[in-house]
Amino acid sequence: MTTAQEAQREASRHPLDDLLRTERIPHIWCPGCGIGTAFSSCLMGMKESGIDLDNTVMVSGIGCSGRGAGYVKLDSYHTTHGRAIPFATGMKLANTDLNVVVFSGDGDLFAIGGNHFIHAARRNVDLTVVCVNNFNYGMTGGQVAATTPHLAKTTTTPLGNPDSPFNLPLLAYACGASYVARWTTLHARDLTSAIIEALANPGFSFVEVLAPCPINYGRRNKEKPLDTLRLFQEKSIIKNDAHPTELDVDWERGVVLGTFVNNPRPCSTDMYDKVCRLEEKPAKKSAA
Ligand code: SF4
Numbered sequence: 091m092t093t094a095q096e097a098q099r100e101a102s103r104h105p106l107d108d109l110l111r112t113e114r115i116p117h118i119w120c121p122g123c124g125i126g127t128a129f130s131s132c133l134m135g136m137k138e139s140g141i142d143l144d145n146t147v148m149v150s151g152i153g154c155s156g157r158g159a160g161y162v163k164l165d166s167y168h169t170t171h172g173r174a175i176p177f178a179t180g181m182k183l184a185n186t187d188l189n190v191v192v193f194s195g196d197g198d199l200f201a202i203g204g205n206h207f208i209h210a211a212r213r214n215v216d217l218t219v220v221c222v223n224n225f226n227y228g229m230t231g232g233q234v235a236a237t238t239p240h241l242a243k244t245t246t247t248p249l250g251n252p253d254s255p256f257n258l259p260l261l262a263y264a265c266g267a268s269y270v271a272r273w274t275t276l277h278a279r280d281l282t283s284a285i286i287e288a289l290a291n292p293g294f295s296f297v298e299v300l301a302p303c304p305i306n307y308g309r310r311n312k313e314k315p316l317d318t319l320r321l322f323q324e325k326s327i328i329k330n331d332a333h334p335t336e337l338d339v340d341w342e343r344g345v346v347l348g349t350f351v352n353n354p355r356p357c358s359t360d361m362y363d364k365v366c367r368l369e370e371k372p373a374k375k376s377a378a
Pocket of ligand 1: 123124224302
């Protein structure tokens with residue numbers, strides 16, 4: 091290879107090439123989907139954080155976002171539906187030195203996996219959970235989810251969603267997560283910074299990423315890909331330390347982004363060692 095060819099090859103390298111299984115690309119994500127941006131911010135945050143990537147695993151559940159684990163050139167696991175968090179918890183308990191990152195979607199983490207989420211947050215298991223919230227079940231055709239906004243249309247709510255969605259940061263806070271942030275895919279740099287902070291927190295960290303799903307959610311709600319990004323730009327209110335009760339996703343009123351909780355506390359393994367691995371006490375002398 092000539093020097094010019096080498097230079098051209100170097101110039102065409104992507105900064106994340108060393109973390110991507112490029113042989114698996116093209117990926118499955120649709121044009122205009124926000125998952126790629128969320129994934130790239132997550133990998134960038136992992137790289138910039140300085141964590142030992144040889145000692146890091148990524149775990150995903152099922153869904154479009156759940157494909158993330160298959161594209162990262164690290165130890166990674168694509169688990170069954172809703173089971174990314176218990177799988178990740180098991181890995182962390184078995185090897186407390188591991189950095190464990192869960193990258194999955196709102197359906198996987200908060201519907202079928204909801205019970206696992208609340209208890210891992212309660213116990214402050216040292217995991218970094220990145221949730222791509224695109225307001226519906228994209229992979230299976232755009233059904234209503236636990237995050238679908240009130241009155242939004244999906245394949246299973248053609249007249250509009252009659253229910254109210256979860257406020258995910260409030261749920262994470264109420265369950266005991268020690269780091270909670272929310273950004274959109276339009277705020278890629280802030281999202282990267284949040285992931286760096288989340289990785290540094292020695293406990294359960296939750297980062298919600300609001301992302302467009304133009305193919306299923308956008309199409310049914312008459313929202314073109316750029317409309318969603320415009321909404322993210324015009325209706326986002328950056329307010330760090332906002333109280334989690336203020337964080338409903340309501341585009342009419344505006345949606346608050348930022349870091350809301352950064353409150354390290356002993357994590358599950360610290361508590362386990364303190365309570366269950368007491369130092370050996372000297373044996374009592376017998377009263378002979
Ligand atoms: S269906 Fe939606 S979430 Fe899934 S890849 Fe396509 S645009 Fe993205």
